[in-house]
Amino acid sequence: MLLPMMKIQIVGSKEKLEATLRAMQRLGSVQIQDVAEHGQAQVLPKLSLDANALQRRDQINPLVARLGSFAAILPPGIKAPEHSRAYEAASLKSAEELIAEAKRVVDELGPKSQALALRGDELQAEQASLTRYQATLRKVAPLAAEFPRLAGYETAALLIERRSAAVLDLVRQKLSEIIGDNFELSARHVDEQTTAAIVVFPTEQSARVNALFGRENITPLRLPQELAGASLTDTLATMAQRLAEIPRDIARVEDDLRQLAASWGSSVTVLRAALTDRSAQMEVVGMAGGTRYTFVLVGWMPRRDLGDLKEALQRQAGPEVLVGEIKVGREEMKQVPVALANLPPVRPFEFLVALVALPRYGALDPTPLMALFMPLFFGLILGDIAHGLLLLLCAVVVLRLCRNQTYRSLAQVMVLCGFWSLLFGFLFGEFLGALGRQLFDLKPLWMERSGATIKSLFAFALALGAAHVLLGFALGIWEALRVKARKVLSERLGKFIALIAVFWLVAVVAGTLPRDLTTPGIATLIVGIALLSIPMGWLGGILGPIETLGLISNVLSYLRLAAIGLSSFYLAEVANRLYGVATNVAVGAIVAGLLHALNLAMGIVSATIQSLRLHYVEFFSNFYESGGASFRPFKQSGV
Amino acid sequence: MDINTGLLAIGAGLAVGLAALATGWAQGRIGSAGAGALTEKPELFGSILIMLALPETLVILGFAVAAMIILLLKAGG
Numbered sequence: 001m002l003l004p005m006m007k008i009q010i011v012g013s014k015e016k017l018e019a020t021l022r023a024m025q026r027l028g029s030v031q032i033q034d035v036a037e038h039g040q041a042q043v044l045p046k047l048s049l050d051a052n053a054l055q056r057r058d059q060i061n062p063l064v065a066r067l068g069s070f071a072a073i074l075p076p077g078i079k080a081p082e083h084s085r086a087y088e089a090a091s092l093k094s095a096e097e098l099i100a101e102a103k104r105v106v107d108e109l110g111p112k113s114q115a116l117a118l119r120g121d122e123l124q125a126e127q128a129s130l131t132r133y134q135a136t137l138r139k140v141a142p143l144a145a146e147f148p149r150l151a152g153y154e155t156a157a158l159l160i161e162r163r164s165a166a167v168l169d170l171v172r173q174k175l176s177e178i179i180g181d182n183f184e185l186s187a188r189h190v191d192e193q194t195t196a197a198i199v200v201f202p203t204e205q206s207a208r209v210n211a212l213f214g215r216e217n218i219t220p221l222r223l224p225q226e227l228a229g230a231s232l233t234d235t236l237a238t239m240a241q242r243l244a245e246i247p248r249d250i251a252r253v254e255d256d257l258r259q260l261a262a263s264w265g266s267s268v269t270v271l272r273a274a275l276t277d278r279s280a281q282m283e284v285v286g287m288a289g290g291t292r293y294t295f296v297l298v299g300w301m302p303r304r305d306l307g308d309l310k311e312a313l314q315r316q317a318g319p320e321v322l323v324g325e326i327k328v329g330r331e332e333m334k335q336v337p338v339a340l341a342n343l344p345p346v347r348p349f350e351f352l353v354a355l356v357a358l359p360r361y362g363a364l365d366p367t368p369l370m371a372l373f374m375p376l377f378f379g380l381i382l383g384d385i386a387h388g389l390l391l392l393l394c395a396v397v398v399l400r401l402c403r404n405q406t407y408r409s410l411a412q413v414m415v416l417c418g419f420w421s422l423l424f425g426f427l428f429g430e431f432l433g434a435l436g437r438q439l440f441d442l443k444p445l446w447m448e449r450s451g452a453t454i455k456s457l458f459a460f461a462l463a464l465g466a467a468h469v470l471l472g473f474a475l476g477i478w479e480a481l482r483v484k485a486r487k488v489l490s491e492r493l494g495k496f497i498a499l500i501a502v503f504w505l506v507a508v509v510a511g512t513l514p515r516d517l518t519t520p521g522i523a524t525l526i527v528g529i530a531l532l533s534i535p536m537g538w539l540g541g542i543l544g545p546i547e548t549l550g551l552i553s554n555v556l557s558y559l560r561l562a563a564i565g566l567s568s569f570y571l572a573e574v575a576n577r578l579y580g581v582a583t584n585v586a587v588g589a590i591v592a593g594l595l596h597a598l599n600l601a602m603g604i605v606s607a608t609i610q611s612l613r614l615h616y617v618e619f620f621s622n623f624y625e626s627g628g629a630s631f632r633p634f635k636q637s638g639v
Numbered sequence: 640m641d642i643n644t645g646l647l648a649i650g651a652g653l654a655v656g657l658a659a660l661a662t663g664w665a666q667g668r669i670g671s672a673g674a675g676a677l678t679e680k681p682e683l684f685g686s687i688l689i690m691l692a693l694p695e696t697l698v699i700l701g702f703a704v705a706a707m708i709i710l711l712l713k714a715g716g
Contacts, residue, residue, distance in 0.1 A: 355685035455710060553696060556703055560695070563702045613692035616685070 002365050003302045003339040005631070007033075007328050010297040010313070012321030017047075017288070017295045021281040022091065023316035024297075028635025029305040031337050035289035038298045038326075044289030049282060056095045057282045060275050063102045067272035070109055073117045074261035074268065075254070083269060090274035091636075098278060102271045109264050116260070120253045127246045134239045136221060139190040140198065141236060154206050156213070157221040158197040165195040167216065174212050179205045276637045284634060298326070300337050300631070336361035338628030345416075346371040348409035356616050357626035364479055366624055370615055373468060375413070377611035379420020380461070381565045382603050383449065384572070385431040385442075388422030390600065417607070432596055433572025449562075449569050457562045465558020466503060468614070469551070470496065472622030479623055487535035492622065494532025498548045499555070501525035554618045560610050568606075571599045644712060651708040658701025665694035 008030070012020055024030050035044055049057065090098065140157045160167060168187050175183050179201060187197035201209050213220055289296040301309065306323070313321045328336065338358045340350045342365070349371040359365050382388065391414055398411035429437060429444025436442030447453040473496040480489035501524035507513040508521055529548055533540025575595035582588025620626075673687035 356689065357685070454706075458706060553700065557696050557699055559703050559706075560699050563699060609688070609692060610695075612688065613695070616689045617693065 001341055001368075002359065002361065002363075002628075003304070003341040003631075005300050005336050005339070005361065006303045006306065007298070007300055007326040007332075007336075008306070008309075009324050009326050010299075010321060011324070012295060012317065014290060014293055014295050016317045016321050017285065018281070019317040020295075020297070020313060020321050021284055023312045024309070025277055025281060025634055025636050026091075026316075027305070027309055027312050028633050029309060030299040030301045030634055031632050032284050032287050032297060032299045032634050033335075034287040035296060035298050044296055045291070047285055047288045047290045047295060049285055053095075053282060053285070056099060057279060059099050060095070060279045060282075063099065063106060064272060064275050064279065066106045066110065067102060067268050067275070070106075070113055070264070070268045071272060073113050073257065074265055075258055083266060086266060086270045087273055090270050091277065093274070095278055098271065098274055101267075102275060105264065105267050105271060109260065109268070113257070113260055116253055116256050120250060120257070123246055123250050123253065127243065127250075130239050130243050130246075134236065134243065137236055137239070139194060140196045140221065141233065142188070142190075152203055153200050154203045154209075156199045156201075156209070158199065158213075158218055159221060160195045160197065160218070162189055162193055162195045165189070167218070168195070168197055171197075171199075171212070171216060171218065174216070175199070175201070175209065178208050178212060183209075273637050280634065280637070299634070301633075302339060302341075302631075333362060334360070334627070335629070337631035339631035340365060340367060342367050342371075345412075348412040349374065351406070351409055352413070352612065354630075355612075356620065358628040358630055360625045360627045362483075363625035363628075364475060364623060366615075366620060369471075369619075371416070373619075374611045374615060375416035375420045377464075377561055377614060378417040378607045379422075379424045380464070380561045381607040381610060382417075382421040382568065383424035383428045383430060383565050384433075384568070384603075385422055385425035385436065386596075387432075387600050387603060388418050388420075388425050391418035391421060391604065430569065430572075433569055433576055435572070435576050438576075449566060454562075454566075457566075458559060461558050461560075461562040462555060464561065465555045465614075465618070466499070468558065468619055469554055469622065470499060472619045473499070476623030479625070490534045491532050494528050494530070494534070494544075495547070495551055495622075496528070498525055498528030498532060499551050501528050502548070502552060557618055558614060560614070564606055564610055568599055568603045571602075572596060575599065647708055647712050651705040651712075654708065655698065655701045655705040658698045658704075662694045662698040665697070666691060669694070 010020065010024075036046060093101075136159060137157075139159065158168075158171075165187065168185065172185050175185065182205075183199060183201040185197060185199045187195055190196045199209070210220070284297075287297075289298075306325075310323050313323060338361050340347075340353075340358075342350060346368050349367050352374070353359070353365070353367050353370060379388070382391075395411040395414035395418055398407055399415070402408055402411070425431065427444060427446040428449045429442050430449065431437075431439075431442055434450075447456055449457055473492055476492040477489060477496060480486075480492055501521055504513065504517065504521040504524065508515060508518050513521075525548075529544040532547055533544030536543050572595075575592040578595065579588040579592035582591065669687075669691050673683075673691055676683055677687060
């Protein structure tokens, strides 16, 4: 159901503007519209912030950003119930007081938290870097042990890809050319991919040797600056010691951050929320109109909340602030924001409707119908007792453990889907395919999804599709009548009649209806095609029959309800038979279990997507009018 | 089983197999374009899901034809 909305105008004395905005923000039921967008006749001079307010706004925004950065640095977990009380108190303070308080927090907390965050980053970077060096040095260490440390000599370690190891001969030759025999080069394959080499040469030749490495594109191993000059063995020992110390240092930094969060977290959260709300109030002032002594605010709100708004304004802003309704013209109907308000069992399906687009204000909300048909289609496709039970179990676990609203909504949808899967599982007598029949002689309450009854399954899927599509057209016709859209009415009525005529003729061909009804059936079809062709003008003669074929294809599309379910049944059968043919029981059980798990995962995904598709494409196209903008009330950011 | 029955069975297989190939080809192209669009505009998820699901009608129609052929075979004994 779409919540009935109304357009309101709030007028009051300018000195009450701040209290009015505070009351409206606290109530959170009005979406403010810029007064300049509100029709030509009512255009008023827009209010603007004075120099002081602009200065305050310019101070608030960077402070909110700084407080936000603290919130990112400080560990979470401080969600004290006193937050809301502190927030209430903060929201009553003046902007100057809030700014001063926020500045004090930023000044005191900033250097401490940033230093700790920086120290934490440095420690983590050092840990990563030392771990990398340690792995490399360990490869070179055995080779370096062969060389004693000599005064006046420098050591360079090289790591080369094993397939390019031939380059070392070239290096040896070039070094001979540069410094004669006064060097030592030793190389060894240290693993499958790497060859390590150590070059010892006189320190005075360092520049020439390094230039040679540069020319040959060889990068000697560079140690961290603090370890440069030490022997490889000493370096490795120092690294190991440092790597043992770093986690303790990181833990100390985290402790300090936790202590900071315990002392400051509450202030940061409350001040950030209060300043964000104050900034939003200032933005709204820019959307208001007014005269020298009065202000005018225009906005949209649910009609049911009008009494609460009047009472809140009376209590918090006084009798000088008045609320009145503005009549909404036909041209303005497209701007009315949309808020969905369905019963709790239907509410989780609202986000599935919004996945495509929200309905236009005044149009039909398809959420209740989707809540009815989507789980039914899902259950018809999945139709297995074991799958239904598992789905129900998972959904119940999520509902019990998870607080995230999106996951909870999904779980609520899955509860209904699981229930229908379970029900169709009993109707088809399926428990992991035909395993139930073999294990405990499970009998279908209605029909098996295999063998001779497969025709009945197809017929059921098509009948369900025809009913769904015709229901869509019936709703579309009602909508067209309600808004007096004659062309749309003609098209939808024509499609409705043509589709009924097609089924009529099919029944005649199948022998269900007497042959005498052929001529009236054809006449009805022609009437339907003629009606749906009228809005198309002269092209209707060609497009009308094509549209009728499209209608048949729309109904045939519901065959997927039977087809995908069948593929799931046969995949379960493959799993069961694999278990039967396996020589080792354990291997057979593992393979069958994995295949059943795959079947369940594929079944859930494809049943969801196919059920949604049938709604979005075949059902919604017959009546749904999308294009509504979501209702975004002016409200507190919350703590 | 005579040769006509065999040919009908091959026909049923081709009806669903070729339709599945066509659907896969169309979905591949729509999917790659859709994935690109989603990185820039995640709010298009619903519309892209619809577009991605549209070609599936092809394989369902192929399935309908195959099912009719198989039922014809069974009716013929």
